[in-house]
Amino acid sequence: MTEVPEHLLKRSRDRRSALGLGGGDGGDGGDAAPAAAAPADEPTGSAVEPAAPTAAAKQAAAVPAEAAEPAKPIPPYVAASLKRKKIPLWVMPVLIFIPVWAIIYIGGLSKAATGQPTQLEEGATIFAAQCASCHGSTGGGGVGRPMTDSALIKTFPDILGQLDFVWLGSNGTGPKDTPYGDPDREGGQHKTLSYNGNPMPAFKGSLTQAQLLAVVRYEREVLSGAKIDAKQVAADGKMLWPDGKPMLDTAGNLITPDGKPLIDSDGKLTIEPNWKNPVGGTG
Ligand code: HEC
Known part of the structure; x- marks a missing residue:
């Protein structure tokens, strides 16, 4: 069996159940069930370690789960930036002309109009x-x-x-x-x-x-x-x-x-x- 670390699997399970996706055994595909089922036996192996992640993961999972719902409407500042116009098109010829102007200007400082x-x-x-x-x-x-x-x-x-x-x-x-x-x-x-x-x-x-x-x-x-x-x-x-x-x-x-x-x-x-x-x- 591929070694997916126990604490990651645990976190995955907790998160799925927090999001209402049917805890560990749900699974959409056939592969998900064995993967979720296998580690279910293991927590007994190391009793101390998983205990802490479990509590922490549940808390961590709870926060994004709540935040995920109001995230659907686009925040006003994002909407504003999407609506805002990019660099206006008329700036392009101006930008292109600046080096031309600089050359003419610098030339004008040192040379008479005749080029002499x-x-x-x-x-x-x-x-x-x-x-x-x-x-x-x-x-x-x-x-x-x-x-x-x-x-x-x-x-x-x-x-x-x-x-x-x-x-x-x-x-x-x-x-x-x-x-x-x-x-x-x-x-x-x-x-x-x-x-x-x-x-x-x-x-x-x-x-x-x-x-x-x-x-x-x-x-x-x-x-x-x-x-x-x-x-x-x-x-x-x-x-x-x-x-x-x-x-x-x-x-x-x-x-x-x-x-x-x-x-x-x-x-x-x-x-x-x-x-x-x-x-x-x-x-
Ligand atoms: C071969 C060396 C030499 C060359 C080349 C030379 N000079 Fe002189 N210049 C002198 C000397 C020596 C004096 C001092 C003359 C004296 O005491 O009668 C002098 C003096 C002068 C003075 C008078 C300065 C003062 O306060 O009394 C001027 C002005 C001058 N030179 C301008 C020029 C110009 C312009 C050129 C180039 C077109 C030029 N020199 C090329 C050697 C030279």
Whole structure:
């Protein structure tokens, strides 16, 4: 005979009788009767053990038996959850569109509407390729002077002075010890070949004027921390004169607010930097 533990059989019997299914001997099929009958002799074998389960089982059986009847009507909270609408159908296209929107949005932050890099992004690329080897990848300095902590805004409060210095380099600016930048610079005015004796190379001819403006802006605004008036940035990210006029003509050359060339054929500025009322952001 298969060993069904005695206490399980006992519990089964008790439960059946509690539910009014005819106690142990009832049984719907022929197999049920022997199974129920066999253990009926056994309780005498172990008198102590079955005694406790019997009482407990009867109690346990009584509780579900009562609970089973009122369980028939669906409880109100279950009914409510069944009636409640699932996620509405119109949410699906919205969910599908969210990643699309995210891509468009993130793209809009960094790229001009044309898909071209912004002026500052262009400046970052030029700096990494042409300046970082001497000035450090984040402008901390090296062979070339450091640019962090507003250093460039102190040397060149007006962006025009910096555009000219990068265009001409140390030697194009003048012989050794030629002063450049703001004469009232905190810590003293800078002079050519005064940092470590090395010259700053000229970039006239190797950069376009549009690239010159881009890299100079990047050095000032990103590396040196200059804050530029929002009115001086066009929708496409290009820098404007304070009166809103463009700084570059359609050919990509630097122009004055009057539309004349800002840098002449010798590489000299056609209008002087204004150290007291400067253009190009504050440190
Ligand atoms: C070969 C090394 C070298 C490279 C490359 C270089 N520089 Fe310089 N830069 C220098 C040195 C050296 C000085 C200091 C010049 C001096 O004392 O006359 C300097 C000075 C400067 C200054 C003046 C800083 C001040 O406060 O006086 C600016 C602005 C500048 N560099 C910008 C640039 C830009 C923009 C580029 C890339 C387009 C660049 N440099 C690439 C070596 C370099």
